[in-house]
Amino acid sequence: MREVKPQETTRAYAFDMWMKAPMPMVTFFKTLDVSRIVKVGRRKGLRFNMLMCWCIGRAASQVKEFFMLPVGDKLIEYDTIAVNTIVANNKGEVSSCDIPFTDDLTVFNADYLRLTRQIAETCENHDLIDSMVIGTSGLAQFDIDGAVGMYSGIFNNPFMIWGRYRKGWFRTALMVSFQFHHTQMDGAHAARFLDLLQKEINKL
Template structure:
């Protein structure tokens, strides 16, 4: 990661307009078809949440705006992406776990299982400081129509929230919310990311290595 001069990036105007805004976050909602993920999850006994996180990383890695993030009053460029998930720990509370993204699903799954187990047992967050982290929160036991994340003024990372999926005839649908800092990206970039997420889910093939 390295600090960059905003004036020398495509986010120069957005940095000037939104860095000091009292509420610079934008939230988009979308219902996506996750039938393919559910099928793969059941057939291969893979965690649905892990598959979602991997697809999120795949989609984000194709949008260059995800590699830059406002941090404090600076604009920082990262070389890598991680996906965060919230873990129920052994004390009955929740902890935060960052999973480094990689294209290899087997490796990502291995890291996901290892790190979430570590966090659940230790009750200590696992943070990756040198990657641009996409936050996620899965309220998988509950039906929700949407959620808007909190803006603390400290963390500017993009964040996704979803509840349980809904089965409808031959499709399985999931409503997600995606919150992002307007300095990092515009609505078109966010909408393109959600399009890419849907395409990644549609095109994902049942892995042979599991």
């Protein structure tokens, strides 16, 4: 990770416009067809949440804006990305787990299982400060139509939320929300990411 001069990047205008905005976050909603994830997960014995996180990482790694993030009053460029998941820990609370993204699904799955198990037992967060982290929160036991994340003014990371998927006759649908900082990307970048996410799910 390294600080870059905003005026020397494609985010120069957005940096000037949105860094001091009282509410710089934008939220998109999209219904995804996750039939493929459900099918592959059952056949291979892989967790739905893990496969969602991997597909998110695959899609994000194809959009260059994901590798830059406003941090404080600076613009930081990263070489790697990670996907965060929320873990129910042994104290009955939740902890945060950053999983380094890799194109290798076998490696990502092994990291996911190892780190989430470790965090559930220790109740200590696992943070990767050298990667641009995409936050996620899967509320798989609840039926929700959408959620808008909180803007703390501290964390500007993109964030995805979803609830329980819904089975139909021909497909399994999942409503997701995607929140992003306008300095990091524009609506077109976010929409492209969501389209890429659907494509990655379809070819899983």
